Amino acid sequence: MRLHRLIAIIRKETLQIRRDFPSLLITVAMPLLLMLAFGYGVRFDVQHIPVYVYDREGSQQSQDFLKHFQASEYFRLIKAVDNYPALIEALDSGACRLAIVIPIDFSERLSAGGPVAVQALVDATDNNTANISLSYSEAVAQTYNQRLHLDWIQRHGLNTIQSPLSVDTRTWFNENLESSANIVPGVIAIIMAVIGSFLTSLTIAREWERGTMEQLVSTPITPLELMVGKLVPYFVIGLLDTVLCTALAILWFEVPFRGQWTVLLLSCTLFLVVVLSLGYLISVLAKSQLAASQAALIVTFLPAFLLSGFLYPIDQMPAAIQVITHLIPARYFMTILRDVFLKGTSIPFLASDLLALALFAAILTILATRAFHKKLT
Amino acid sequence: MPPSVATSDLTKRFPGITAVNRLTFEVHAGEIFGLVGPDGAGKTTTLRMLAGVLSPDGGSATVAGADIAREPEAAKARLSYMPQRFGLYEDLTVAENIRFYADVFGVSREEREARARQLLDAAGMSPFTTRSAGKLSGGMKQKLGLVCALIHRPLVILLDEPTNGVDPVSRRDFWRILYSLLNEGIAILMSTSYLDEAERCHRVALLHQGRMLYCETPVELKRRLHGAVVSIVGHEARRIRAALGGAAGVLNALLVGDGVHLVVDDAGRRIPELQAALQTAGLVFDRLEEIEPTIEDLFVAATSKERKP
Numbered sequence A: 001m002r003l004h005r006l007i008a009i010i011r012k013e014t015l016q017i018r019r020d021f022p023s024l025l026i027t028v029a030m031p032l033l034l035m036l037a038f039g040y041g042v043r044f045d046v047q048h049i050p051v052y053v054y055d056r057e058g059s060q061q062s063q064d065f066l067k068h069f070q071a072s073e074y075f076r077l078i079k080a081v082d083n084y085p086a087l088i089e090a091l092d093s094g095a096c097r098l099a100i101v102i103p104i105d106f107s108e109r110l111s112a113g114g115p116v117a118v119q120a121l122v123d124a125t126d127n128n129t130a131n132i133s134l135s136y137s138e139a140v141a142q143t144y145n146q147r148l149h150l151d152w153i154q155r156h157g158l159n160t161i162q163s164p165l166s167v168d169t170r171t172w173f174n175e176n177l178e179s180s181a182n183i184v185p186g187v188i189a190i191i192m193a194v195i196g197s198f199l200t201s202l203t204i205a206r207e208w209e210r211g212t213m214e215q216l217v218s219t220p221i222t223p224l225e226l227m228v229g230k231l232v233p234y235f236v237i238g239l240l241d242t243v244l245c246t247a248l249a250i251l252w253f254e255v256p257f258r259g260q261w262t263v264l265l266l267s268c269t270l271f272l273v274v275v276l277s278l279g280y281l282i283s284v285l286a287k288s289q290l291a292a293s294q295a296a297l298i299v300t301f302l303p304a305f306l307l308s309g310f311l312y313p314i315d316q317m318p319a320a321i322q323v324i325t326h327l328i329p330a331r332y333f334m335t336i337l338r339d340v341f342l343k344g345t346s347i348p349f350l351a352s353d354l355l356a357l358a359l360f361a362a363i364l365t366i367l368a369t370r371a372f373h374k375k376l377t
Numbered sequence B: 001m002p003p004s005v006a007t008s009d010l011t012k013r014f015p016g017i018t019a020v021n022r023l024t025f026e027v028h029a030g031e032i033f034g035l036v037g038p039d040g041a042g043k044t045t046t047l048r049m050l051a052g053v054l055s056p057d058g059g060s061a062t063v064a065g066a067d068i069a070r071e072p073e074a075a076k077a078r079l080s081y082m083p084q085r086f087g088l089y090e091d092l093t094v095a096e097n098i099r100f101y102a103d104v105f106g107v108s109r110e111e112r113e114a115r116a117r118q119l120l121d122a123a124g125m126s127p128f129t130t131r132s133a134g135k136l137s138g139g140m141k142q143k144l145g146l147v148c149a150l151i152h153r154p155l156v157i158l159l160d161e162p163t164n165g166v167d168p169v170s171r172r173d174f175w176r177i178l179y180s181l182l183n184e185g186i187a188i189l190m191s192t193s194y195l196d197e198a199e200r201c202h203r204v205a206l207l208h209q210g211r212m213l214y215c216e217t218p219v220e221l222k223r224r225l226h227g228a229v230v231s232i233v234g235h236e237a238r239r240i241r242a243a244l245g246g247a248a249g250v251l252n253a254l255l256v257g258d259g260v261h262l263v264v265d266d267a268g269r270r271i272p273e274l275q276a277a278l279q280t281a282g283l284v285f286d287r288l289e290e291i292e293p294t295i296e297d298l299f300v301a302a303t304s305k306e307r308k309p
């Protein structure tokens, strides 16, 4: 490998990327767009559901109960109305997604020991939100119930309560059950798969299509120099995009980062080498930009999206597909990314995943170097 | 001094066709050698094998002392190849293309700048260094190709129809640069389908269906065409050829794109006779005149048996 030839190719490739608008768009705009789209758009948790209330009793106790809703960040009390039609209209017009009706005998029945039924009307056009609002409402009611019990117990002179069994649910690693914490690290893997394979899949095919390859292979450039020289710029872009996305994840989406930077860097490097060599291999074999880009999409982007555990949890997939996911490098990277962000696992726990990535990287670089020949046809 | 390029029974077969058939020739330092032949004769295939981008199926060849089959990379370090189709980067500027090829061959910065200035001046391209290669005219593109090919001082340059579709001014620049190289001891091997260009070569090889028919000086080659060529432009080419093919003094009749080419023994004497004959036969034509022979004329004269007047 000669340095002057390597640098010549890196320089040339960098200039070409800079002048190619679609390439720039993919390297700069796409990561931002994907981060925002997944960070905001595809959130599986719900916050600030607009709520209307119709408090038919209007007692101190009913107001106290409603305060619990107000305190929850899942709900936002928009308005109190004093008749049913207004409530229905608000639901119909979309002014609220949930309507709470407190019965006229709320406090009366409570002091009598219940039961009291509070009515919750939900707009189920978006059944995900509907389900979540209902279960959150139940949770609020539950909390209120507990407080009533406590009050009752204390009032009857039992100053310490000892619940024989208490289930203290605590969601680990993602305490607030925020989907963005789960999703955003995964987006980084998707972005790298696209940058790494989609763009590189075009580089060799483009030289064949534009007729520049014939002259290039008549020079003493070696296949290894050509590959490394063409991939280095994309590697740098990939790393920069990782930094950008990580910064966005931590600073904007407030995803925790509990792991080590070195693990993030190491896994990103390995995964980049995997996707870059794969893209290059495709480019060498395809010889046409259209075929190459389609192949890259099918071989890297789609598996990274569908089979890596990004969109669907792997352990919920059919057994046969679970086996296939072991052949998807993005699967290992996705695991590492989520661990590094949410758990902070140290290297020994991630060794098998890192090793799998390293293995893919080694095999694919060897294949990519071997695939290219400095001959026509 | 050993030849700069030497081939021996060089052969390339494609499915159903032998594109280059046992080609043997030598090119020496300081020589411009032309590969001449009609479309599909095997010119590009020959140059590709010598440039090391296509593997031969038989025979052998050395370029600048290196065997193209056994040590192709050594040969590649000493040659420059300009493909028939423009091979530079259209999205890079003139200067960036030059820089790329200079860097690939490890040319130092000072050397590159001096050499580029000299070559760009000779090509009349100094004002265009910051222009995208894709925005250059056809002639400029070809001259840029030559500049890039020469930036590292190769021993052998292989040019595939380098002046095809190039304007006359650029073509003159192009040839001036080529001649200036000969003092540097470079060997130039180029293909062409223009006879006037073949005439500027020191020696030419006439190729037909992969075989070499002749290898000689252009003067000798032209001498094979006894007589002169008369071109008749008109729609009824086939009937004109039928009517005149056997006329007195007509050695050969060839259908060309816009009419007929006749090889005659004496143009001055035969032209009035031919005009009269066409009138008698009632055949109309647009133009009838003596022209400079083309490669095709030469080629037909060389391949077909001469008929007696």
Ligand SMILES: Nc1ncnc2c1ncn2[C@@H]1O[C@H](COP(=O)(O)OP(=O)(O)OP(=O)(O)O)[C@@H](O)[C@H]1O
Residues within 6 Å of the ligand: A377, B014, B015, B017, B018, B019, B037, B038, B039, B040, B041, B042, B043, B044, B045, B046, B084, B193
């Ligand atoms: N890659 C290939 N596969 C199959 N046949 C080929 C290939 N390249 C060239 N040929 C055939 O080999 C023959 C010689 O082609 P070549 O390109 O060498 O001719 P040429 O003299 O350069 O013609 P032109 O003036 O059109 O450039 C032609 O019949 C061509 O069709």
Ligand SMILES: [Mg+2]
Residues within 6 Å of the ligand: B043, B044, B045, B084, B160
């Ligand atoms: Mg050709």
